[in-house]
Amino acid sequence: MTKRDYAQLATLADEYGDQGFRILAFPSGQFLNQEYNDNSEIESFVNEKMGMKDKLVLFEKANVNGSDAREVFTFLKDNLGGGQVSWNFNKFLVDCSGKPYSRWGAQDEP
Numbered sequence: 001m002t003k004r005d006y007a008q009l010a011t012l013a014d015e016y017g018d019q020g021f022r023i024l025a026f027p028s029g030q031f032l033n034q035e036y037n038d039n040s041e042i043e044s045f046v047n048e049k050m051g052m053k054d055k056l057v058l059f060e061k062a063n064v065n066g067s068d069a070r071e072v073f074t075f076l077k078d079n080l081g082g083g084q085v086s087w088n089f090n091k092f093l094v095d096c097s098g099k100p101y102s103r104w105g106a107q108d109e110p
């Protein structure tokens with residue numbers, strides 16, 4: 001699933017990047033602790049192995065669910081519904097003014 005997801009995100013970045021579209025990636029270890037422990041390892045994997053250098057903004061690893069979740073995820077979940085982030089590669093679309101627009105699960109293609 002990972003290669004497919006990154007390939008789809010790269011296509012979006014290439015196709016819509018010149019129109020202001022940005023991909024913000026938030027790694028989390030909350031899903032069977034599948035993410036690397038070290039942020040530099042995550043960055044290396046995403047940028048070099050998955051070919052995403054200059055195609056997304058990569059944030060440091062943090063929680064997306066629970067009382068210590070990143071505030072952005074509390075905001076997105078509160079505004080778009082759907083409850084907890086259920087797995088890696090959940091997708092949220094936010095317009096250029098910061099208004100949440102839509103949400104998709106891990107299995108949904110972007």
